[in-house]
Amino acid sequence: MKIHSFLSGVTALLLLICVNTTPAMAQDKPNYAYMGLEPDIVTNFVGPSAKKLGFVRVTVELMIGDADQLEIAEHHMPLLRATAIEIFGQQPEEKVRSMTGREDIRLAILKALQTHMKEETGAEVIKNVIFTKYLYNT
Known part of the structure; x- marks a missing residue:
């Protein structure tokens, strides 16, 4: 049970990091x-x-x-x-x-x-x- 909670917490943290950094990366791309x-x-x-x-x-x-x-x-x-x-x-x-x-x-x-x-x-x-x-x- 503790491992499952830990993995869920890590997954949620990684998802949060990805969501917060994706728009910044997209804005850096040229819009030719x-x-x-x-x-x-x-x-x-x-x-x-x-x-x-x-x-x-x-x-x-x-x-x-x-x-x-x-x-x-x-x-x-x-x-x-x-x-x-x-x-x-x-x-x-x-x-x-x-x-x-x-x-x-x-x-x-x-x-x-x-x-x-x-x-x-x-x-x-x-x-x-x-x-x-x-x-x-x-």
């Missing part, structure tokens, strides 16, 4: 949200000679730092799309075609979007930029 730049980004880029242009089609997803900022990002969608299109349009063919160049472009877009959002809203808002489809033709 995702949104796409729709429709896909389709634009030209500079080919090997000034007479030849290539085109790129990219599906871009934005990781928003907090789901509460999703509406802010949606409000600034024209600025975000225009920035991504402009950066792609300035890229030379060798950068568009290479994996390292693609990563450089992604990071340039991320930095530019964070800068614009910081200027417009006071917060970076955009946590990351993800290319989910990447097609090009020269």
